[in-house]
Amino acid sequence: MPVAKRDKSTAPRPTDAERRTRALVTPEGVTLHLRLAGAGSRAGAFTIDAVIMFVTLIALTVGAFLLWGSTGNMGPASIIWLLGFFLLRNFYFTLFESGTRAATPGKRALKLRVVARDGGRLTGGAILARNLMREVEVFLPLIFLLVAQAEGFSNRWLGLIGLGWTAIFIFMPLFNRDRLRAGDLLAGTWVVENERPRIAPDLLAANDTARIDAYAFTPQELETYGQFEVQRLEEVLHRNDPDTLTTVAGVIRRKIGRRDEGGSWSHDRAFLEAYYAATRLHLERRLLFGQRKRDKFDSAG
Amino acid sequence: MSSAAPAFGVRHFRAEREADWQRLEALLDLVEKKSPKRLTNDDLVELPRLYRATLSALSIARETSLDASMTAYLESLSTRAYFILYGCREPLWRQIGGFFLHGWPAAVRGMFGETLLIAALFVASALAGYFLVASDPAWFNALVSGEMANGRDMSATTEFLRRSLYESEVDGLHVFATQLFTHNSQIAIMAFALGFAFGIPTFLLIASNGVMLGAMYAAFISKGLGFGLTGWLMIHGSTELFAIILAGAAGLHIGRAVAFPGQRTRLAAAGEAGRRAALVMIGVVIMLLVAGLLEGFARQLITADYARYAIAATMFAIWVVYFALGGRRARG
Numbered sequence: 048m049p050v051a052k053r054d055k056s057t058a059p060r061p062t063d064a065e066r067r068t069r070a071l072v073t074p075e076g077v078t079l080h081l082r083l084a085g086a087g088s089r090a091g092a093f094t095i096d097a098v099i100m101f102v103t104l105i106a107l108t109v110g111a112f113l114l115w116g117s118t119g120n121m122g123p124a125s126i127i128w129l130l131g132f133f134l135l136r137n138f139y140f141t142l143f144e145s146g147t148r149a150a151t152p153g154k155r156a157l158k159l160r161v162v163a164r165d166g167g168r169l170t171g172g173a174i175l176a177r178n179l180m181r182e183v184e185v186f187l188p189l190i191f192l193l194v195a196q197a198e199g200f201s202n203r204w205l206g207l208i209g210l211g212w213t214a215i216f217i218f219m220p221l222f223n224r225d226r227l228r229a230g231d232l233l234a235g236t237w238v239v240e241n242e243r244p245r246i247a248p249d250l251l252a253a254n255d256t257a258r259i260d261a262y263a264f265t266p267q268e269l270e271t272y273g274q275f276e277v278q279r280l281e282e283v284l285h286r287n288d289p290d291t292l293t294t295v296a297g298v299i300r301r302k303i304g305r306r307d308e309g310g311s312w313s314h315d316r317a318f319l320e321a322y323y324a325a326t327r328l329h330l331e332r333r334l335l336f337g338q339r340k341r342d343k344f345d346s347a348g
Numbered sequence: 349m350s351s352a353a354p355a356f357g358v359r360h361f362r363a364e365r366e367a368d369w370q371r372l373e374a375l376l377d378l379v380e381k382k383s384p385k386r387l388t389n390d391d392l393v394e395l396p397r398l399y400r401a402t403l404s405a406l407s408i409a410r411e412t413s414l415d416a417s418m419t420a421y422l423e424s425l426s427t428r429a430y431f432i433l434y435g436c437r438e439p440l441w442r443q444i445g446g447f448f449l450h451g452w453p454a455a456v457r458g459m460f461g462e463t464l465l466i467a468a469l470f471v472a473s474a475l476a477g478y479f480l481v482a483s484d485p486a487w488f489n490a491l492v493s494g495e496m497a498n499g500r501d502m503s504a505t506t507e508f509l510r511r512s513l514y515e516s517e518v519d520g521l522h523v524f525a526t527q528l529f530t531h532n533s534q535i536a537i538m539a540f541a542l543g544f545a546f547g548i549p550t551f552l553l554i555a556s557n558g559v560m561l562g563a564m565y566a567a568f569i570s571k572g573l574g575f576g577l578t579g580w581l582m583i584h585g586s587t588e589l590f591a592i593i594l595a596g597a598a599g600l601h602i603g604r605a606v607a608f609p610g611q612r613t614r615l616a617a618a619g620e621a622g623r624r625a626a627l628v629m630i631g632v633v634i635m636l637l638v639a640g641l642l643e644g645f646a647r648q649l650i651t652a653d654y655a656r657y658a659i660a661a662t663m664f665a666i667w668v669v670y671f672a673l674g675g676r677r678a679r680g
Contacts, residue, residue: 071427074434077403079427126526133530137537137633145440147380147432160431164619168435171443172451173619176626182534182541216544229544233602234626235619243428246369246421249362278416285417327414334412 067226069237071166081162083226084238088157095153100139107131136186140178145171150241160241164231173234180230188213247285251324259325262318268303269329275342277330280323284316292316362418365405369425372398376428384436399429447627450675455627457671462597462604466554470593473555477562482570491563500564506571513573513580514651525644532588532636536595540602540629547603554596579656583647586664588639591632598625598632635667 067083084092107128115124143151149169150160161177163169191209220226231237272280283295289312296315299322300306330340339345375395378386387395406422413419437443456463480487485502492501500512535553542549561581568577605621606614642659650656 071430073403073426073430075400075403077407077426079423079430081427122523125523129523129526129530133533137533145437147384149431149435162431162435164615166430166434168437170623171437171447172623172626175630176622179537179626179629180541180544180622182537183544187538187541232615233544233618233622235615235623242424244417244420244424246366247417249415249418251415274414277414281414281416331412331414334414 069225069239073166081239082242084157084159084240086220086226088159088240089220089226089228089238092151092153092157092159095156096140096151099152100135103135104132107135137179137182140181141174144174144178149174154238158241158243159238161236161238164235164237169236173236175234177228177230177234177236180228180233183213184216184219184229188217247281250281250284250320251327258317259321259328262321262325264322264325266329268305269326270340271303271343272326273340273342273345274330277323277326280319280326284319284323287316292319295319361405361408361413362415365401368398368401369405369422372402372429373425376425376432379432380428395429396433399426399433402426402429447630451627452631453671453674455624456594456631458624459597459601459628462600463593466550466593466596466600469551470554470558470589470596473558474562474565477559478566478569479562480559481563481566485566488563488567492560500567502567502570504567504571506573509568509571509573510576513576522644524648525640528643529637529640532592532640533633536592536632536636537629539592539595540598540625540632543599543602543625544606545603546607547600550596550599550603554592557592576653579653579660580647582660583650583656584639584643586660587635587642587667590664590667591635591639594628594635595632598628601625601628638663 063085064082067085069081069083071079071081073079111124111128111131114127115121118124140151144161148155148160149162154160161169161174163173188210191206191213216229219232220228225231225237227237280295280299283291292315293312296319299319333340371394375387375391375398378391402422403426406419406426409415409419409422438446477491481491481502488502500509539550539553542553565574565577568574602618602621602625605617609617612620642663646659647656650659
């Protein structure tokens with residue numbers, strides 16, 4: 048899916064987060080932005096899942112041995128073990144990703160989920176396809192590795208060559224823009240971040256106009272910064288760290304040419320709150336007239 | 349607002365709608381953490397309305413507001429709701445029902461050509477294996493590993509081979525069946541997954557199995573036991589070999605879509621083929637389960653050739669009729 052292109056000459060180099068953003072247009076015609084999971088969090092999620100699978104396998108083995116010991120009959124124990132191992136190996140991922148949250152415990156822990164690339168319904172066939180492919184992505188290399196370990200010289204080379212070949216599959220997510228695994232490619236899925244930002248309290252609600260008016264900001268002072276800086280200021284105010292507040296207040300005062308009134312950080316906060324509210328209201332009014340001032344370098348607003 | 353200051357719009361915008369957003373968030377939490385069944389009728393009516401309201405609030409916020417926290421929140425909330433509303437899935441039992449009623453046979457029919465090709469490859473490599481060993485028995489050891497042959501090679505006596513066909517220990521049949529099932533399924537899934545490399549490893553896997561089968565036949569036919577071997581093999585083989593061929597066909601189907609996508613993009617073609625092949629694969633696992641039961645139990649308990657042939661033919665007929673006709677009416 049194409050991402051809205053920015054003007055290359057003025058736009059800064061895209062950050063990693065921007066490069067991973069994909070646009071999804073809903074049937075209502077609104078564009079939603081999905082951020083693809085990075086290779087690191089994918090690997091982290093897989094590691095967690097692998098550990099869970101490994102622990103389950105150990106538990107299964109111990110359970111089978113206990114059953115064997117208590118009944119004295121090897122049959123049921125080995126059947127349970129064989130079937131359990133088979134299901135674990137082939138259907139662990141499928142089972143969890145079929146749920147409403149479309150994520151294994153590892154993916155949940157790292158706030159990821161699987162979605163269909165076309166934004167449509169994630170079918171059972173797609174989940175199966177992306178996870179059965181793990182057979183060549185995970186288990187085949189593992190087999191080659193074990194062969195290389197256990198066998199003699201000629202077979203060791205064979206094993207290593209096999210390992211090199213399967214490495215293509217393992218490292219596939221690193222070689223394409225969309226971070227697709229072979230399984231994702233086949234199933235038409237991708238893994239996206241599933242962050243749930245909380246809504247922060249409205250900073251404008253706390254400000255009454257009288258307090259803004261007390262500072263009597265001039266239009267030039269309100270034009271100094273743009274949307275980018277106002278939103279960073281919003282973050283600073285939400286974080287409410289005294290040192291940062293003092294520093295930022297100092298920088299802004301110097302920039303707009305106001306004298307430092309001294310005083311404690313609560314003065315700085317009051318100043319910043321008032322300046323934030325005044326600038327935001329000013330810029331939002333310009334927005335209604337179709338003029339967006341992106342940042343302090345933007346002369347359009 | 350008594351002041352003349354421009355306090356219009358945005359402040360009220362958020363205050364007016366925030367309750368809706370919280371309600372939507374609560375409903376989404378309920379669906380994700382518990383189950384969609386927990387929604388009351390009112391909730392079900394509300395959910396799409398709240399979703400559209402949130403989506404429209406997002407559009408307005410992007411154009412009129414600089415509150416980054418609110419915009420990010422609305423975007424995440426809309427995305428969650430979008431995937432719940434548009435990505436919703438049928439309940440599991442209906443998915444399973446749909447799979448057996450039309451999904452599986454339709455998927456198998458969708459790769460008819462590949463199935464024929466893989467079957468032809470299998471038969472051809474079996475013939476090649478047979479004639480190689482028939483012309484020079486030394487080939488046998490090159491084609492069949494000692495572990496697999498288990499003494500049933502060219503130098504084995506007729507009596508030994510006959511016993512391998514008709515006698516068996518009845519102990520531990522269920523373990524044997526389970527082992528066969530898991531092992532064969534793993535091979536089949538491997539054949540499917542390897543199809544991604546343009547289907548070439550799948551070809552190799554199928555051909556090597558065919559050659560091995562042909563070589564075994566050569567050992568038995570030279571002792572006049574070809575008829576018995578067919579019964580011994582086909583009682584489960586009509587299901588198992590069918591399943592292995594379908595798995596190979598599924599792999600080839602993917603390989604073909606990746607190599608020759610036609611009018612579609614390579615990704616789209618691979619996706620479509622992958623989803624269809626995955627459906628076939630679940631079917632293959634089920635077939636192999638049946639085959640494992642037949643091999644583990646029926647073959648050990650039934651030793652009459654004609655009974656074995658009857659079961660083999662019945663199973664084959666059932667599969668062919670099911671794949672050929674299953675779900676045709678449902679698709680209209």
